[in-house]
Amino acid sequence: GQNIDQPTEMTATEGAIVQINCTYQTSGFNGLFWYQQHAGEAPTFLSYNVLDGLEEKGRFSSFLSRSKGYSYLLLKELQMKDSASYLCAVRAILTGGGNKLTFGTGTQLKVEL
Amino acid sequence: DSGVTQTPKHLITATGQRVTLRCSPRSGDLSVYWYQQSLDQGLQFLIQYYNGEERAKGNILERFSAQQFPDLHSELNLSSLELGDSALYFCASSLGGDSYEQYFGPGTRLTVT
Numbered sequence: 001g002q003n004i005d006q007p008t009e010m011t012a013t014e015g016a017i018v019q020i021n022c023t024y025q026t027s028g029f030n031g032l033f034w035y036q037q038h039a040g041e042a043p044t045f046l047s048y049n050v051l052d053g054l055e056e057k058g059r060f061s062s063f064l065s066r067s068k069g070y071s072y073l074l075l076k077e078l079q080m081k082d083s084a085s086y087l088c089a090v091r092a093i094l095t096g097g098g099n100k101l102t103f104g105t106g107t108q109l110k111v112e113l
Numbered sequence: 114d115s116g117v118t119q120t121p122k123h124l125i126t127a128t129g130q131r132v133t134l135r136c137s138p139r140s141g142d143l144s145v146y147w148y149q150q151s152l153d154q155g156l157q158f159l160i161q162y163y164n165g166e167e168r169a170k171g172n173i174l175e176r177f178s179a180q181q182f183p184d185l186h187s188e189l190n191l192s193s194l195e196l197g198d199s200a201l202y203f204c205a206s207s208l209g210g211d212s213y214e215q216y217f218g219p220g221t222r223l224t225v226t
Contacts, residue, residue, distance in 0.1 A: 094169055098163075
C-alpha cells in the first residue's frame with residue numbers, strides 16, 4: 001500500500017517563504033506531484049519530480065529525495081491568493097499495468113498580512 | 114479553465130437511487146481518470162480509462178462503474194446510493210496512458226439525502 005504524510009495546516013506571512021513537507025512510503029514509485037486546490041475547486045498541477053533534486057518553476061520549487069521518501073514544496077514571495085490546500089501525490093506502477101496516483105490529505109496554507 | 118468539462122455541476126438525490134456523471138476530456142487527451150473527494154477521506158483515485166479501455170483501478174466500489182466511449186467522453190455510474198457517497202467527484206484527463214500531468218475538471222458535487 002501507500003502512505004503519505006503532510007502537515008494538516010500551516011500559516012505564513014505575505015511576502016515570506018514557506019516550505020511544505022511530504023513523506024511517503026510506496027512500492028513501484030513513479031513520480032511525486034504537488035497540486036494546489038482552492039476550496040470547492042479542482043486541483044491544479046504545480047510540479048512533478050521523478051528524479052532526486054530540485055525543480056524550480058517561478059515562485060514555486062519542489063524537491064525530491066527518493067532514498068528518504070521525502071519531498072517538499074517551497075513557495076516564495078507569498079501572496080494572499082496562495083492561501084489554499086496543497087496536495088502531495090505519489091504515482092506508483094500497478095502490478096497489473098497502469099499507474100495509480102495516491103493523494104495525501106493536503107496541507108491547508110493560510111497566508112496572513 | 115483546464116479544458117475538461119463535467120456535468121452536472123450539482124446533483125441531489127435520495128438513498129438507493131442511481132446517477133450518472135459525465136466527463137469530456139481535453140481535446141486530444143486519451144486518458145480519463147475519476148476521483149472521489151469527501152471531507153474525511155481526501156482525494157481518492159477510483160479508475161482510469163485509456164482510449165476506451167480500463168487501464169488502472171483504485172478504490173472503486175462494486176456499486177460504481179465507469180466506461181469510456183469511442184468519442185473519449187466518460188461516464189461514472191453510481192448505484193444503490195448511500196449517504197456516505199456524498200462527495201465531490203472529479204474527472205481528470207491526460208494525453209497518454211502514463212502521462213504525468215493530469216488536468217482536472219470542475220467536479221460534480223453529489224449530495225445523497
